[in-house]
Amino acid sequence: MIGANTMLVLAGCALFGAVSGATGTFVLARRRALVSDVAGHAALPGIASGFLLGEVTGLGGRSPALLVLCATITALFAALCVAPLARLRRLGDDGATATMLAGSFGLGAALLSIVQSHASGAQGGLQTLLLGSAAAMRTSDVVVLTVLSLIVVATLTVLARGLAMVAFDEEHARVAGVPVRALDFALIVLLVACVVAGLQVAGVVLVVAFILTPAATARLFAGSLRVTALRAAMLGTATAVAGVLASRVLPTFPTGSAMTLAASLVFFTALVLHRKHKFAERVA
Amino acid sequence: MRNFSCGYGARDADVVRDASFTLESGSMTALVGPNGAGKSTLLKGLLGLLPVTPSGEAQFFGHPLAAVRARVAFVPQRAEIDWNFPASALDVATMGVAARLGVFRRPSREGRTTAMRALATVGLEAFAETQIGELSGGQQQRVLVARALAADAQLLLLDEPFANADMAASTKLLATLRALAHEGRTILAVHHDLASVRAHFDRAIVVAGAIAADGQPREVLDPSQLAKIYGIADSPEGNAA
Numbered sequence: 001m002i003g004a005n006t007m008l009v010l011a012g013c014a015l016f017g018a019v020s021g022a023t024g025t026f027v028l029a030r031r032r033a034l035v036s037d038v039a040g041h042a043a044l045p046g047i048a049s050g051f052l053l054g055e056v057t058g059l060g061g062r063s064p065a066l067l068v069l070c071a072t073i074t075a076l077f078a079a080l081c082v083a084p085l086a087r088l089r090r091l092g093d094d095g096a097t098a099t100m101l102a103g104s105f106g107l108g109a110a111l112l113s114i115v116q117s118h119a120s121g122a123q124g125g126l127q128t129l130l131l132g133s134a135a136a137m138r139t140s141d142v143v144v145l146t147v148l149s150l151i152v153v154a155t156l157t158v159l160a161r162g163l164a165m166v167a168f169d170e171e172h173a174r175v176a177g178v179p180v181r182a183l184d185f186a187l188i189v190l191l192v193a194c195v196v197a198g199l200q201v202a203g204v205v206l207v208v209a210f211i212l213t214p215a216a217t218a219r220l221f222a223g224s225l226r227v228t229a230l231r232a233a234m235l236g237t238a239t240a241v242a243g244v245l246a247s248r249v250l251p252t253f254p255t256g257s258a259m260t261l262a263a264s265l266v267f268f269t270a271l272v273l274h275r276k277h278k279f280a281e282r283v284a
Numbered sequence: 285m286r287n288f289s290c291g292y293g294a295r296d297a298d299v300v301r302d303a304s305f306t307l308e309s310g311s312m313t314a315l316v317g318p319n320g321a322g323k324s325t326l327l328k329g330l331l332g333l334l335p336v337t338p339s340g341e342a343q344f345f346g347h348p349l350a351a352v353r354a355r356v357a358f359v360p361q362r363a364e365i366d367w368n369f370p371a372s373a374l375d376v377a378t379m380g381v382a383a384r385l386g387v388f389r390r391p392s393r394e395g396r397t398t399a400m401r402a403l404a405t406v407g408l409e410a411f412a413e414t415q416i417g418e419l420s421g422g423q424q425q426r427v428l429v430a431r432a433l434a435a436d437a438q439l440l441l442l443d444e445p446f447a448n449a450d451m452a453a454s455t456k457l458l459a460t461l462r463a464l465a466h467e468g469r470t471i472l473a474v475h476h477d478l479a480s481v482r483a484h485f486d487r488a489i490v491v492a493g494a495i496a497a498d499g500q501p502r503e504v505l506d507p508s509q510l511a512k513i514y515g516i517a518d519s520p521e522g523n524a525a
Contacts, residue, residue: 029369029370031366087335158388161382161387161388161390162382162387162388164371164375164379165379165382165383165387167369168365168366168369168371168376168379169360169364169365169379171328171331171333171358171360171364172357172358172359172360172379172383172431173383174331174332174333175331175332175333175349175353175356175357175358176353176354176357176382176383176384176435177350177353177383178383178387219368219370222370222372222415223370223415224370224371224372224375225369225370225371225375227370228370
């Protein structure tokens with residue numbers, strides 16, 4: 001029996017799965033996969049400082065708008081720092097990514113401990129943002145997710161060709177006069193939008209799975225970037241729905257983890273099938 | 285191009301100094317020189333692809349690059365591309381059309397025809413729908429040339445297009461480039477195989493920190509010159525053109 005609340009959670013998660021899968025395809029193609037992890041972890045200091053800011057200004061520590069705004073700012077800042085850091089200090093992409101990820105998560109953990117000592121027990125709601133609490137989704141959350149999804153999908157549709165050119169061959173794109181920096185910036189903004197939208201669904205740690213796992217699965221099969229993005233969107237929706245239903249059947253199972261597990265399961269199944277198929281092709 | 289210098293860092297550490305040359309339209313020119321001499325750097329510097337702004341002047345068809353981008357195409361080393369990227373040969377060729385028309389315009393049916401024609405020119409029309417990761421190395425290189433053709437570029441700058449190509453692939457690519465030159469397009473390619481440069485190119489520019497020699501391949505690439513440049517090039521700057 002599926003109640004109204006489950007329907008709501010299903011709708012929200014399905015939508016988020018689709019949008020983050022599509023965005024993730026472009027992120028993966030641009031080889032910025034781990035930037036989504038940076039953005040996710042960097043949302044934590046934003047949430048904590050949003051809470052503190054709310055307490056100090058008297059808006060209340062759990063003002064959703066303030067939390068989302070602060071999470072967006074810190075996630076965007078950290079994500080945008082990765083590329084210049086990689087260039088500037090000769091750290092390389094992975095070094096810069098790791099540094100930003102660890103740094104921002106450390107800051108988030110420190111701020112969270114201040115929150116904990118500051119307002120007596122008031123941080124209960126914040127803890128759920130670590131791993132998400134899709135089951136607690138409200139109508140207003142789904143409305144916000146819907147609006148955000150429409151914006152992200154519309155932007156991706158317009159930018160798809162340019163994003164594909166830059167991801168495939170940045171130097172060629174630059175010679176051709178494609179606005180590489182602007183497109184990279186737009187992609188990071190879309191990515192951060194997905195991450196912030198996904199905090200409620202999956203939390204700062206697991207949100208990366210929604211963005212990357214369906215995209216990675218979709219990449220196993222042939223097709224253009226556009227087709228791959230559509231495929232990733234469908235996979236994202238399917239695994240999100242499967243996860244929500246699984247956590248209904250097994251109530252001790254958190255929805256975010258169930259969805260992540262479903263996505264990983266699909267990925268590994270597809271990987272095995274893909275290998276078998278390739279092997280069969282070679283033998284035939 | 286006059287007194288062109290470029291590199292990756294401080295001005296005094298320029299990889300290539302005071303290079304000057306002009307290319308004839310419809311000609312095939314090879315950039316040759318020892319490893320690390322700055323051939324690729326020179327090519328990228330000309331195209332504004334280096335992190336440090338070069339000094340000197342580079343003009344394309346009498347204009348700065350920004351004014352004539354549609355007529356210039358860069359063909360990178362095959363190794364610099366991730367061939368697992370989800371795209372077919374036709375998708376890549378279509379990127380050339382987008383390079384000319386702008387990325388925010390939807391390529392028309394005509395654009396698709398242009399991309400198909402470009403693939404046909406490099407002999408890959410049968411592979412249009414093939415995923416690029418499944419093409420051979422030589423075919424991948426020719427897809428990149430097709431992309432430049434789909435953009436209708438008049439000047440093609442190729443970074444080591446013959447790297448790791450076997451004889452059949454090299455021969456095919458050379459024939460394609462020669463056909464393009466006959467159409468009036470200008471080819472500038474970084475090339476390592478001096479015998480091939482002698483046999484197939486109109487001109488050779490030898491780069492070794494600066495332009496060490498420039499002229500007919502047969503004259504420029506004679507043994508004594510080569511010994512000087514490749515073997516014991518103590519001060520190649522002295523020969524700057």
